[in-house]
Amino acid sequence: MRETGILALRSIIPLFAIIIFLFTACGELSDFDTRQVQSTLNDSLTTTTESWNVKMVLMKDGRSRILIDGSYAISYQMPERKETHIDGPVYVQLFDSTGAVETEAWSKRAVYLDTKSEFELFDSVRVQTSTNRELYSDYLKWSERTDRITSPDFVTIITPSDSIAGTGFDGLTDLSSYTIEQPRGRFLVD
Numbered sequence: 001m002r003e004t005g006i007l008a009l010r011s012i013i014p015l016f017a018i019i020i021f022l023f024t025a026c027g028e029l030s031d032f033d034t035r036q037v038q039s040t041l042n043d044s045l046t047t048t049t050e051s052w053n054v055k056m057v058l059m060k061d062g063r064s065r066i067l068i069d070g071s072y073a074i075s076y077q078m079p080e081r082k083e084t085h086i087d088g089p090v091y092v093q094l095f096d097s098t099g100a101v102e103t104e105a106w107s108k109r110a111v112y113l114d115t116k117s118e119f120e121l122f123d124s125v126r127v128q129t130s131t132n133r134e135l136y137s138d139y140l141k142w143s144e145r146t147d148r149i150t151s152p153d154f155v156t157i158i159t160p161s162d163s164i165a166g167t168g169f170d171g172l173t174d175l176s177s178y179t180i181e182q183p184r185g186r187f188l189v190d
Contacts, residue, residue: 054073055068063099085112109121
């Protein structure tokens with residue numbers, strides 16, 4: 001009888017330990033623990049997608065507005081940030097309202113910032129328009145919202161009649177109108 005009581009006590013003690021553990025584990029988390037859990041959950045909400053031989057087309061009013069072609073892309077989808085990194089060579093076509101190619105661009109890599117609706121081109125950027133205007137820079141940003149291209153970096157623009165260079169570029173995508181904040185070089189004034 002004594003052995004039965006000891007066996008019963010031995011089986012009840014682990015049960016009490018489990019119950020006590022469960023009750024203490026279900027309590028409030030400290031601020032530190034809450035931040036750690038939230039950080040881990042946020043990391044698990046990050047989604048990445050890889051693609052090879054990429055073609056992205058952005059539409060506007062039912063027509064193609066921009067085409068981006070690259071050799072590799074990785075997209076990051078997070079609650080606060082959505083972007084796609086494209087490795088090159090990267091080739092870009094901007095279409096006018098009739099669907100004709102207005103501007104072409106080449107670079108070594110690009111980033112599409114989904115929340116801002118902007119493309120950034122990096123490294124050896126070259127732009128050529130249908131009116132034979134060219135732009136060269138190491139960085140260029142195109143905003144879908146404003147339909148303008150900008151660069152705080154040094155740019156060189158070559159037109160059929162002249163050329164100009166400088167820093168602080170802002171202009172239309174077809175390079176028919178633009179400003180350079182700090183122009184440099186030589187140019188002819190008639």
